[in-house]
Amino acid sequence: MANLPSYGHVLPSLEVIRELVARGHRVSYANDPAFADVITAVGADFIPYRSTLLSYLDGRAEWPSDEIAHRDLFLDDAIAMTPQLRAAFEHDRPDLVLYDQGVGAVRVLAEQWRVPHVMFSPNSVPDRSDDELLREFEERRRDPRFSVHYGRWAEWLRNNGIPSGYLGRPARELALIPRVLQPNPDRVDSRRTTFVGPCFGARSEAWQPPAGVERVLLVSLGSTFTGKPGFYRDCVAAFGDLPGWHVVLQIGKHVDPxxxxxxxxTVEVRDWVPQLAVLEKASAFVTHGGMGGCVEGLFHGVPMIAVPQDPHTDQPDNADVLVRLGVGRRIDPGRVTAGALRESLLELVGSPEVAARLAEVRQELMAEGGTARAADLIEAELAAARGIGGHSAAQPGRTRPVS
Structure with a gap:
C-alpha cells in the first residue's frame, strides 16, 4: 500500500489494512516518515519515502490556485517517489499493489512489475467512460501550458517503460465512500468500481463534553486548510453564545489561539481533536466539505454546514451533495458571516425532515459492508491473480507483501 502523507487519504485506508493484517497477510505501507506511527499501529510494515508534498498537505504551504501548477506538484512528487519505492521493493516484490488515487507512481511500478493493482478512492470517482476521459485529455493538450505538463508526464512514463502518455482508469477500484456521496453514481462502472462505504473500526480515542451541555457543535476545516483565523472568529461570534451549546473549535497547528x-x-479550542469521538456526541458539524469529514458526519447522523475552502478539490461537489441529500447547507467562503452560520445551524437542527433523512442515509451506509467487504474484495483480487478463484485465505509462511 502506498499513500499521500495526508490524514484525509491515510485514515480511510487504515482499518482495511488492519483487517488484512488480522487475516494473516503481510502488508507493507509506504508513506512519508511523518505517518510512521499511525501506520505501524495497525500492524503494517512501514516503508518510508520522502514526499515533496508534505508541506502542502499539512497546511504549512498554500496550494497554488492555478490548476496546471497544482498538477505539476503531484507530478514532481511521483517522479521523486518512483525510485525510492522501486529500491524499497527491489528484492521483495509484492503479490498485489494497493494505492491511493493521488499516488500515480505506484500504478506505474505495478505495471512494471506486472502485478495486479487496486486503487483506493477516499473521494468521489470519475464517472466518465475511458473514451470520454481520453477525448477530454486530448482536448486539454491544445492548451500550451497543459501540453508542457503532459510532455513531462509522457516522458516520465516512457522512462519507466510505459510507451503511452495516458494510463486510463484502473482495472479495479474500491471507493471508500458511500455511494450516496458520489455526484453521479449511476454513471460509475460497477464492474470496475465498488462503493464499500465507511471503513471504520474500533477507535481508542475518547471525548466527553463538559457536564450539563445539551448540544455539541464541531467546527473543523480538516488538517490542510486550517490557516483561517477570520473564519474561526466568525464561528465564535455565531455560536459562542448559543444557550446549551458547547463548541469544539479545531484550528490546526498553525493558528495562534x-x-x-x-x-x-462555551468554546473549546484545540489544534487537533479525535473527530469520530466528538462527532459521536455532536448535534451538528461545520466542515470544509472534505470527503472524510462528510463520511464521518453521515455515519454519525450529524447535519453539516459545508464551507468549501479549495475549488480545485471535491469540496464544492461534496457540499452540493449534502444539500441535495437534505442533510446540509453550503456557504461559500466569500459569503460567510456570523449571521449566516448561525441561521444555517438553527435551521438544520430544528428540522425533523433533516433528522429523518439523516437516519435513512445512515442505514444505506451501514449496508455497504465497509471494512470487511473491502478486505474480501482485495482477497478476491489476490486469489484471481494466483488462479485460485473465490476469496483467498492467507497462506502459512507467506513472505511476500500485499503492498
Missing part, C-alpha cells in the same frame, strides 16, 4: 481574542467558556 490568541488571535481569536477573548473566548466564552
Amino acid at each position: 490568541a488571535v481569536l481574542g477573548e473566548l466564552p467558556g
Whole structure:
C-alpha cells in the first residue's frame, strides 16, 4: 500500500489494512516518515519515502490556485517517489499493489512489475467512460501550458517503460465512500468500481463534553486548510453564545489561539481533536466539505454546514451533495458571516425532515459492508491473480507483501 502523507487519504485506508493484517497477510505501507506511527499501529510494515508534498498537505504551504501548477506538484512528487519505492521493493516484490488515487507512481511500478493493482478512492470517482476521459485529455493538450505538463508526464512514463502518455482508469477500484456521496453514481462502472462505504473500526480515542451541555457543535476545516483565523472568529461570534451549546473549535497547528481574542467558556479550542469521538456526541458539524469529514458526519447522523475552502478539490461537489441529500447547507467562503452560520445551524437542527433523512442515509451506509467487504474484495483480487478463484485465505509462511 502506498499513500499521500495526508490524514484525509491515510485514515480511510487504515482499518482495511488492519483487517488484512488480522487475516494473516503481510502488508507493507509506504508513506512519508511523518505517518510512521499511525501506520505501524495497525500492524503494517512501514516503508518510508520522502514526499515533496508534505508541506502542502499539512497546511504549512498554500496550494497554488492555478490548476496546471497544482498538477505539476503531484507530478514532481511521483517522479521523486518512483525510485525510492522501486529500491524499497527491489528484492521483495509484492503479490498485489494497493494505492491511493493521488499516488500515480505506484500504478506505474505495478505495471512494471506486472502485478495486479487496486486503487483506493477516499473521494468521489470519475464517472466518465475511458473514451470520454481520453477525448477530454486530448482536448486539454491544445492548451500550451497543459501540453508542457503532459510532455513531462509522457516522458516520465516512457522512462519507466510505459510507451503511452495516458494510463486510463484502473482495472479495479474500491471507493471508500458511500455511494450516496458520489455526484453521479449511476454513471460509475460497477464492474470496475465498488462503493464499500465507511471503513471504520474500533477507535481508542475518547471525548466527553463538559457536564450539563445539551448540544455539541464541531467546527473543523480538516488538517490542510486550517490557516483561517477570520473564519474561526466568525464561528465564535455565531455560536459562542448559543444557550446549551458547547463548541469544539479545531484550528490546526498553525493558528495562534490568541488571535481569536477573548473566548466564552462555551468554546473549546484545540489544534487537533479525535473527530469520530466528538462527532459521536455532536448535534451538528461545520466542515470544509472534505470527503472524510462528510463520511464521518453521515455515519454519525450529524447535519453539516459545508464551507468549501479549495475549488480545485471535491469540496464544492461534496457540499452540493449534502444539500441535495437534505442533510446540509453550503456557504461559500466569500459569503460567510456570523449571521449566516448561525441561521444555517438553527435551521438544520430544528428540522425533523433533516433528522429523518439523516437516519435513512445512515442505514444505506451501514449496508455497504465497509471494512470487511473491502478486505474480501482485495482477497478476491489476490486469489484471481494466483488462479485460485473465490476469496483467498492467507497462506502459512507467506513472505511476500500485499503492498
